[in-house]
Amino acid sequence: MIRITRRERFSAAHRLAKDEWSLEKNYTVFGKCANPNWHGHNYILHVTVEGEVDMETGYVIDLSELGKIVKEKVIQHVDHKNLNLDVPFFKGVMTSAENIAIKFWEQLEQPISETGARLHCVKIQETENNYVEYFGK
């Protein structure tokens, strides 16, 4: 068994806030990320898959194929978008890095399994200081 990772990047706007809370409470809980005028990040996504190395190809998965899956299922939906407003799979979801990783996992698990590999980890780097890793349920 071996693990390999594909990196993709995207830029997106978001805001951390609950509509039912006052602006003051949102700032208290979410700090500057509660700014009603939105803000953005240049996110880095790492998708790690695991599996057996195919004897003929030497591949666990063709990394070009993995890149196509990640672009089709995730990147094209979020790049240069507002995560809170534009992306159906974030409807009603707080766009924290944790939830971004979970929602991306849900988008990727099935299509990756159809290649014969298994999704191992979705890592989202939101700033140069902060990242989240999700390994499924």
Ligand SMILES: Nc1nc2c(c(=O)[nH]1)N=C([C@H](O)[C@H](O)COP(=O)(O)OP(=O)(O)OP(=O)(O)O)CN2
């Ligand atoms: N558990 C979480 N905490 C925070 C999240 C998150 O998604 N999950 N997100 C944010 C902000 O959206 C954003 O990431 C800014 O974070 P912050 O650490 O303040 O930004 P920097 O890395 O630039 O750090 P500085 O201290 O401003 O240099 C906040 N928390």
Ligand SMILES: [Zn+2]
């Ligand atoms: Zn943010």
